[in-house]
Amino acid sequence: MSTNETLPSANFIRQIVTHDLKENKHNGRVATRFPPEPNGYLHIGHAKSICLNFGIAAEFGGTCNLRFDDTNPEKENIEYMESIERDVRWLGFTWSGLYHASDYFEQLYDYAVQLIQQGQAYVDTLSADEIRAYRGTLTEPGKPSPDRNRPIAENLDLFARMRAGEFADGQYVLRAKIDMASPNINMRDPAIYRIRRVHHHRTGDAWCIYPMYDYTHCISDALEDITHSLCTLEFEDHRPLYDWVLDQLQTPSHPQQIEFARLQLEYTIVSKRKLNQLVTEKHVHGWDDPRMPTLAGLRRAGVTPKAIRDFCERIGLTKQNSWIEMGVLEYCIREDLNENALRAMAVLQPLRIVLDNYPDGQTELLDVSNHPQRPELGKRSVPFSKVLLIEQDDFAELPPPKYKRLVEGGEVRLRGAYVIKCTEVIKNADGQIIELRCSYDPDTLGKNPEGRKVKGVIQWVSEIHAAAAEIRLYDRLFSVPNPDNEANFLDAINKDSLTVLEDCRVEASLADANPDSRYQFERTGYFCLDKDSANGKLVFNRTVTLRDGWVKD
C-alpha cells in the first residue's frame, strides 16, 4: 500500500526554475502567484494551476500569492472570491500574500499616465466596432486610428477626464501605441483602459475606468516581485505584450511568463460560462453539486484534497494539448480512499432473508474490522439477528456463469459473520422475490466450514438494527468525452448522472456517521455523508464505485 503521493517528475517548468536558481537569476528567489478572476467557482482545471504554483513555491522555498484578477466588475463578485479562498485552503495550500489587482488601480493609473507621457499610449474615440474594423485581419495589417497621433497633452487631459467621469461608457478608450501592422494581433494597439460605470465589489464607485487584463497582469506580477508567472497556453501570444508593457515602464521587476497546457478532462467541461449555465438553468443542484467538476462539487462528492493533488502531479505538465481520461482521476480517488476510508456495510436495494434456524429475538454483536489491511483502525460492533437484509443483486434465481453469490440451495458468506444457505425463495402474487428463507451454519464464525469451500462473500444488515438512509449514486455528467464539441453541450448531459435510492439500509454504526469521514460501503463503493442529512435522516453520496474486475462471459 503506497503512502506517498506520486513522486515529482522533472517537468519543463521545474527545469526552468531549477536552472534559474542555479544561475542566481532572481537572487535565488522563487515567487509565483495563482491569479483567478472571481467570476465563478474554482474547478479541477484550476487545481492544476494551483498545485503548480503553490507546489513550485513550496519545493523551491519560495512564495506564492493568491491574487484576484478583479478588473472586470461586471462579472465578478464577493461570493466567488470567498469560495475561491475556501477552495484553495481546502486543497491544502496557504498563500504568502493575498492581493487584488484592484489594490493596484492607483499605481496602474499612474503607469498609464507615464505611458502617455512617453508617447506610448493614446486616447481613442473610435467605437468598439470601428476599432475592430481598423484592426485588420489575421492576414492583413491594421490601419492607424485617426486619434493615433493625438498630442500628448491632449491625451493626458482626456485620460484625466475619463477618470473624472466626464464621458459616457465606451466613449473613449486608452490604447497602447505599439504596431498596427504587427503579425501578432495583440500588438495592434490594444486597449488598456475602458470606461465602465460599474460598482466594483472592492473599490466601490471610486473608479469608472478599469484597466484591461494584459496591462494589469504584468504590472501586478511586477509589483509583487513575481519571478515566474505561470499561465495557460492561450496567453502565449500575449507574452510580447506582457514584456512590452514592462519594458516601457520602470517597474520593480520583470517577471518571466511561462505557458503550460490547461487540463482537459474527458466527460467534463470547465468553461465558466457553461458551468454557470448548468447552475442557473438547474441542470444540476448548484455549484457544489457532486457531479460538477468544481472543487466544491468534488469536495461534496467526497473526493479528498490529497487525491486531487496526486492527480495534478500524475497528469504531468507540458505544452501539449492533451486529454486526460476519467480513469486517471478515479484511480487517484480510489487509491486514497482505499487506504483511508473506514469500511462499513450498506444495502442499497434490500432483500429480506430469514434465518430459520437462528433463535427468535436473539442479537449477537459481531466484531468487524474497520479496515482489513489496517488493524490499527480498530473494529466495530455490528448487530446480527434472525432477519437480515442483503442486496437484491446478491441473489440470483438464474445465475450467470461463474456467479459466486447466493443462489437457491447454495451457500454464501455473510461478511464478518456466518455462512448461510438459501433453502427457499418466497415470491408474491406477481412472481417477484420478496423474501429468502435461509439457514446459517453456527460453526462458521471466524472460520471456514469443514470440507467445503464457500467462495462468495456478501454484505448485510440486521433488519431491526439497521438505519434508513437515502443514497445518491452519481455518474459522469456527460455522455460524450468532449461535450464542448456538441452543437449544444446540454444535449450531451447524461440522463442517468444521478440516481437517488431513497430506501436503503445501512449498519447501525453509520447512524452517527462523521460528516468529514469517508466510508467504503463494502463491495459497492466509497461514500460520504451529505450536508442534506438532518435530524436523523441520513443521506450519503457515492464518491466513486469500487473497481469491478468481474468479467461476465
Added chain:
RNA sequence: UGGGUCGUCGCCAAGCGGUAAGGCACGGGGUUUUGAUCUCCGCAUACCAAGGUUCGAAUCCUUGCGACCCAGCCA
C-alpha cells in the same frame, strides 16, 4: 492565407546525440471472509512523414503533413 505553439504505446509522460523510464487503461497468473486491495507477468525494433548529417538520431538539419491558439472596450 499572417503570427504563435505542439506532434514518443489506447490515454498521459520521461527522454536534452550512445542505442525507447514510469503511470493510467488493457490482458493473464497468485493471495484474499470486499469479484476490492495487494502481488507477479505481459504490453512501442519504435518516436507524424520523407530526405540528410553522424561510427551512432526520438534527440541535429531540410522539406512536407497534422493538430491547437489569436481578429473582446473578457480573463
